Amino acid sequence: xxxxxxxxxxxxxxxxxxxxxxxxxxxxxxxxxxxxxxxxxxxxxxxxxxxxxxxxxxxxxxxxxxxxxxxxxxxxxxxxxxxxxxxxxxxxxxxxxxxxxxxxxxx
Amino acid sequence: xxxxxxxxxxxxxxxxxxxxxxxxxxxxxxxxxxxxxxxxxxxxxxxxxxxxxxxxxxxxxxxxxxxxxxxxxxxxxxxxxxxxxxxxxxxxxxxxxxxxxxxxxxxxxxxxxxxxx
Numbered sequence: 001x002x003x004x005x006x007x008x009x010x011x012x013x014x015x016x017x018x019x020x021x022x023x024x025x026x027x028x029x030x031x032x033x034x035x036x037x038x039x040x041x042x043x044x045x046x047x048x049x050x051x052x053x054x055x056x057x058x059x060x061x062x063x064x065x066x067x068x069x070x071x072x073x074x075x076x077x078x079x080x081x082x083x084x085x086x087x088x089x090x091x092x093x094x095x096x097x098x099x100x101x102x103x104x105x106x107x
Numbered sequence: 108x109x110x111x112x113x114x115x116x117x118x119x120x121x122x123x124x125x126x127x128x129x130x131x132x133x134x135x136x137x138x139x140x141x142x143x144x145x146x147x148x149x150x151x152x153x154x155x156x157x158x159x160x161x162x163x164x165x166x167x168x169x170x171x172x173x174x175x176x177x178x179x180x181x182x183x184x185x186x187x188x189x190x191x192x193x194x195x196x197x198x199x200x201x202x203x204x205x206x207x208x209x210x211x212x213x214x215x216x217x218x219x220x221x222x223x224x
Contacts, residue, residue, distance in 0.1 A: 032209055046212055049209065050209070096154040099151075
């Protein structure tokens with residue numbers, strides 16, 4: 001199975017800060033990497049698919065990059081509504097696997 | 108746009124089974140693979156397996172092999188996930204999610220399954 005490791009596990013940042021979350025796969029997965037946002041008590045929501053494509057309706061302050069084994073989710077200017085846990089997920093091969101999550105808190 | 112509506116919360120005894128349904132509407136059923144993801148209290152997301160209705164196939168994580176069955180009923184556009192031989196560690200919110208290709212594009216609202224004696 002492909003392991004996916006996210007870092008950091010949590011972070012605290014101020015409104016307007018640039019935030020970066022990384023995801024590393026245990027083997028090369030091309031661009032088969034997706035990012036999800038889960039607000040407290042809510043259902044996960046797809047943010048970015050195929051490493052860098054923004055899902056329709058997602059604000060442009062979110063962006064994704066990377067290929068192979070190393071990937072990044074960036075929030076260019078953190079907003080109060082971005083308080084959530086973010087997960088990466090590989091879809092290169094089954095079983096699909098998720099990172100352990102990064103909890104973003106607003107300072 | 109696909110809407111997924113799941114069945115309600117369940118409380119089950121250890122050793123019993125649970126069957127959760129997921130009704131799909133608003134899209135072409137056979138375009139999607141229907142996945143099940145669970146989330147234990149305070150924990151992360153765990154992919155359990157999927158059904159691909161157009162191929163009539165299902166794939167399961169080895170961890171759940173033999174205990175989980177995912178069935179898609181095209182006639183009612185409903186997907187079912189049955190998990191047997193429940194233990195306390197199966198207490199979780201279970202989500203169905205539709206994937207057009209490699210991402211989980213649409214999610215149901217989640218179904219809380221509590222295993223309690």
